[in-house]
Amino acid sequence: MKVVKFGGSSVASAAQFKKVAAIVRADDERRIVVVSAPGKRYKEDTKTTDLLIALAYSVLNGNNYGDLLSQVVERYADIVRELELPESLIQDVKASLEERIQTHRSNEDRLLDALKASGENENAKLMAAYFTKLGEESHYVSPKEAGMVVTNEPGNARILPEAYDNLKSLRERTGILVVPGFFGYSKEGNIVTFPRGGSDITGSIVAAGVEADVYENFTDVSSIYSVNPNLVEHPHEMEELTYQEMRELAYAGFSVFHDEALQPVVEKKIPVNVKNTNDPTAPGTFIRSEREQNGLPVIGISSDSGFCSINLKKYLMNREVGFGRHLLEILETEEIPFEHTPSGIDNMSVIIRDHHLYNGKETRILDRIRTELGVESVHVERGLAMVMVVGEGMANSVGVAAKATNALHEAGINIKMINQGSSEVSMMFGVEAKNADRAVQSLYHAYFAPVPAK
Amino acid sequence: MKVVKFGGSSVASAAQFKKVAAIVRADDERRIVVVSAPGKRYKEDTKTTDLLIALAYSVLNGNNYGDLLSQVVERYADIVRELELPESLIQDVKASLEERIQTHRSNEDRLLDALKASGENENAKLMAAYFTKLGEESHYVSPKEAGMVVTNEPGNARILPEAYDNLKSLRERTGILVVPGFFGYSKEGNIVTFPRGGSDITGSIVAAGVEADVYENFTDVSSIYSVNPNLVEHPHEMEELTYQEMRELAYAGFSVFHDEALQPVVEKKIPVNVKNTNDPTAPGTFIRSEREQNGLPVIGISSDSGFCSINLKKYLMNREVGFGRHLLEILETEEIPFEHTPSGIDNMSVIIRDHHLYNGKETRILDRIRTELGVESVHVERGLAMVMVVGEGMANSVGVAAKATNALHEAGINIKMINQGSSEVSMMFGVEAKNADRAVQSLYHAYFAPVPAK
Numbered sequence: 001m002k003v004v005k006f007g008g009s010s011v012a013s014a015a016q017f018k019k020v021a022a023i024v025r026a027d028d029e030r031r032i033v034v035v036s037a038p039g040k041r042y043k044e045d046t047k048t049t050d051l052l053i054a055l056a057y058s059v060l061n062g063n064n065y066g067d068l069l070s071q072v073v074e075r076y077a078d079i080v081r082e083l084e085l086p087e088s089l090i091q092d093v094k095a096s097l098e099e100r101i102q103t104h105r106s107n108e109d110r111l112l113d114a115l116k117a118s119g120e121n122e123n124a125k126l127m128a129a130y131f132t133k134l135g136e137e138s139h140y141v142s143p144k145e146a147g148m149v150v151t152n153e154p155g156n157a158r159i160l161p162e163a164y165d166n167l168k169s170l171r172e173r174t175g176i177l178v179v180p181g182f183f184g185y186s187k188e189g190n191i192v193t194f195p196r197g198g199s200d201i202t203g204s205i206v207a208a209g210v211e212a213d214v215y216e217n218f219t220d221v222s223s224i225y226s227v228n229p230n231l232v233e234h235p236h237e238m239e240e241l242t243y244q245e246m247r248e249l250a251y252a253g254f255s256v257f258h259d260e261a262l263q264p265v266v267e268k269k270i271p272v273n274v275k276n277t278n279d280p281t282a283p284g285t286f287i288r289s290e291r292e293q294n295g296l297p298v299i300g301i302s303s304d305s306g307f308c309s310i311n312l313k314k315y316l317m318n319r320e321v322g323f324g325r326h327l328l329e330i331l332e333t334e335e336i337p338f339e340h341t342p343s344g345i346d347n348m349s350v351i352i353r354d355h356h357l358y359n360g361k362e363t364r365i366l367d368r369i370r371t372e373l374g375v376e377s378v379h380v381e382r383g384l385a386m387v388m389v390v391g392e393g394m395a396n397s398v399g400v401a402a403k404a405t406n407a408l409h410e411a412g413i414n415i416k417m418i419n420q421g422s423s424e425v426s427m428m429f430g431v432e433a434k435n436a437d438r439a440v441q442s443l444y445h446a447y448f449a450p451v452p453a454k
Numbered sequence: 455m456k457v458v459k460f461g462g463s464s465v466a467s468a469a470q471f472k473k474v475a476a477i478v479r480a481d482d483e484r485r486i487v488v489v490s491a492p493g494k495r496y497k498e499d500t501k502t503t504d505l506l507i508a509l510a511y512s513v514l515n516g517n518n519y520g521d522l523l524s525q526v527v528e529r530y531a532d533i534v535r536e537l538e539l540p541e542s543l544i545q546d547v548k549a550s551l552e553e554r555i556q557t558h559r560s561n562e563d564r565l566l567d568a569l570k571a572s573g574e575n576e577n578a579k580l581m582a583a584y585f586t587k588l589g590e591e592s593h594y595v596s597p598k599e600a601g602m603v604v605t606n607e608p609g610n611a612r613i614l615p616e617a618y619d620n621l622k623s624l625r626e627r628t629g630i631l632v633v634p635g636f637f638g639y640s641k642e643g644n645i646v647t648f649p650r651g652g653s654d655i656t657g658s659i660v661a662a663g664v665e666a667d668v669y670e671n672f673t674d675v676s677s678i679y680s681v682n683p684n685l686v687e688h689p690h691e692m693e694e695l696t697y698q699e700m701r702e703l704a705y706a707g708f709s710v711f712h713d714e715a716l717q718p719v720v721e722k723k724i725p726v727n728v729k730n731t732n733d734p735t736a737p738g739t740f741i742r743s744e745r746e747q748n749g750l751p752v753i754g755i756s757s758d759s760g761f762c763s764i765n766l767k768k769y770l771m772n773r774e775v776g777f778g779r780h781l782l783e784i785l786e787t788e789e790i791p792f793e794h795t796p797s798g799i800d801n802m803s804v805i806i807r808d809h810h811l812y813n814g815k816e817t818r819i820l821d822r823i824r825t826e827l828g829v830e831s832v833h834v835e836r837g838l839a840m841v842m843v844v845g846e847g848m849a850n851s852v853g854v855a856a857k858a859t860n861a862l863h864e865a866g867i868n869i870k871m872i873n874q875g876s877s878e879v880s881m882m883f884g885v886e887a888k889n890a891d892r893a894v895q896s897l898y899h900a901y902f903a904p905v906p907a908k
Binding site: 244247248251259260263266267315316318319320321322324325328329331332335336337338339340341342343344345346347398399401402404405406408409412413414415417418419420425426427428 | 698701702705713714717720721769770772773774775776778779782783785786789790791792793794795796797798799800801852853855856858859860862863866867868869871872873874879880881882
């Protein structure tokens with residue numbers, strides 16, 4: 001059994017709905033379909049979810065929201081008319097939106113979640129109706145009915161463990177089940193949306209719950225590239241990569257999946273197959289717990305900026321039992337997660353995402369480090385980027401580090417920091433943010449042969 | 455004013471005493487002399503301190519210790535006779551040792567400290583007597599008289615802050631002052647010895663206390679080599695290096711100074727000049743707070759084995775505020791200082807000295823990490839060595855990492871870990887201990903041109 005998730009661009013229009021239906025009907029194992037809200041139909045288009053957010057704020061601000069409401073309804077109406085579905089569905093969409101607005105208009109959090117979630121919810125109903133029209137048994141399954149219980153944090157739902165048991169019973173249902181992505185229900189009965197990457201999270205949770213054989217994730221690329229295609233022409237395409245590799249790449253700017261989205265399938269070791277709605281016969285990219293070694297020690301390269309480093313120095317620091325713990329405790333009380341802590345002998349750096357150092361936190365943290373740890377010096381270095389070289393084959397490949405440092409050296413890029421853990425699935429280089437793109441390019445060319453243009 | 459310290463081999467015999475006297479008399483600034491106990495006169499010789507330790511255990515075990523006592527006295531008697539000092543000095547040595555034995559024979563800690571300290575103490579008296587015989591005004595100054603107050607931890611004395619003020623008054627004294635190294639007095643009046651590198655510590659404390667212009671440390675090499683001379687023929691000699699460089703090299707097996715020995719002079723920024731008693735006109739090596747850049751980004755390479763790595767893995771680890779702190783806290787409650795904490799995205803390693811994992815600590819720590827941190831996996835990897843590439847010039851040298859990783863690659867050595875902090879005074883490579891010597895050799899040859907044989 002396969003759980004198949006379609007992203008926003010895959011369900012943006014009637015034409016896309018037809019592709020989705022063809023894909024699902026081509027494989028009897030595709031039993032559960034998770035859909036996003038209608039995304040962009042063309043480059044300048046607006047995503048339905050963005051319209052819905054605008055609608056919510058318009059309501060909250062007491063403005064006349066009629067136009068925005070019409071624009072949203074029109075997105076669905078277009079699909080309904082072109083697919084020749086019952087016109088009543090358009091009225092249903094409108095009635096449902098109005099009802100959500102009236103119910104929650106005085107509660108910002110609830111209204112936002114209810115309207116954002118409606119994008120996926122109405123689209124799922126349309127999709128089920130379309131399958132029915134095509135002669136397939138199909139059912140819209142609301143997250144409430146499916147038992148997708150989540151924490152009651154608006155916009156930041158976390159799945160509750162019992163949800164997986166509830167979802168398992170979907171296996172017993174007949175027909176093509178269509179589940180809206182992006183939200184669940186709290187125990188209090190509230191609609192609560194997931195954080196970024198919401199529909200991917202739903203698909204992953206459902207796949208884990210029903211213990212699917214594969215979680216197919218349909219989007220608009222035929223495979224995952226080894227490097228950001230904006231930086232390199234005709235980049236290498238990955239046939240497969242491991243969860244861990246995906247995670248390390250996602251950490252530093254690889255935006256295929258939000259890094260928490262895959263957690264449910266990772267735990268159950270369910271393979272993820274990233275495929276293209278517009279080219280469904282292409283094999284796509286598999287993400288699994290283990291992969292065949294293809295002889296390439298490195299599978300991908302990514303980078304992300306927005307890091308800073310708190311650098312501190314104290315003679316004989318490493319003799320002080322408790323020094324590192326105390327330092328991390330200072331960050332913890334300010335609720336700042338740290339990324340890495342490279343250290344010399346008498347110096348230690350803590351790398352963090354620099355958006356954490358706002359509202360006087362920087363001054364407060366530096367003061368505490370000075371007084372509580374008695375350091376000789378401490379300062380913050382901003383404008384850092386982390387470049388990740390990732391691959392399960394690195395552990396046993398002697399020359400990987402040499403190749404990487406040579407490439408950066410030849411590109412004239414100073415390495416501010418190197419961090420290679422004992423796991424050796426990745427090597428991380430801290431560079432100045434202004435050098436990050438060039439660093440990625442030079443590393444890519446060091447590890448990958450050119451791919452001929454198609 | 456200079457404080458001049460002579461190591462054990464420099465004061466091992468009458469012939470060496472003569473060299474010391476010539477050195478001190480050659481420079482009026484050499485006003486305070488710190489001496490060790492008589493060291494080895496030839497390769498198979500026994501250090502006086504080792505004889506004294508054997509003597510102490512012989513006393514404690516109730517054995518007949520007459521022979522050992524005679525052997526110790528004979529070391530001093532040799533010097534006294536050959537330098538034609540008053541024979542009464544020999545009797546004084548013997549009486550002093552007997553008195554210490556009788557006073558402390560039932561207290562292991564006190565007896566050990568009292569006898570170990572006597573090695574330096576008696577030698578200092580002889581040295582002062584020799585200067586006097588040569589017509590110089592000279593005074594033996596006991597650490598008690600000098601106000602060298604320390605903590606009352608047998609064998610592990612730490613200097614107390616007021617000692618520096620007390621020592622400052624030595625500036626007012628006339629003549630050549632001879633101070634025994636290796637011990638101080640607790641406030642209770644006990645003799646307490648310093649840990650390893652004891653006479654170096656005394657010299658450093660005295661230099662800091664009197665605010666000397668230079669702390670001259672005489673030993674048996676004309677300069678500090680950039681690499682262990684057992685691994686490389688005719689290694690490069692350093693003219694100068696910084697405290698920080700010395701410290702980083704000392705961390706990984708560079709045994710010139712025990713790393714805590716220099717702390718007092720580092721704080722006062724007093725330069726240290728390592729010189730050779732047997733070749734006193736050679737300029738030796740200066741250790742200072744800053745140095746001229748000589749164009750070499752790397753100044754030295756060292757390695758040390760006996761490390762292990764606790765490797766752990768947990769999905770989305772870096773999202774858990776408090777994870778790293780909790781991990782270090784587990785080590786802290788077991789009183790284990792950690793060395794480094796390289797990390798990937800979902801994995802983290804803690805490098806520690808592996809002698810800490812004894813007596814069931816390993817099982818206890820791994821159990822706690824499993825249960826308290828809920829990690830997916832944790833294991834200990836033993837047999838690691840740390841190889842340090844050190845140099846203040848590294849910060850601005852783009853190619854240092856490339857050169858190092860190339861050299862290791864060409865030598866076929868797998869890099870288990872790379873740790874380069876933002877301070878960039880050093881780069882550290884974790885390798886299997888069996889590869890450590892070859893790693894040092896290959897790195898040395900990558901950075902240093904051959905030195906012609908003398």
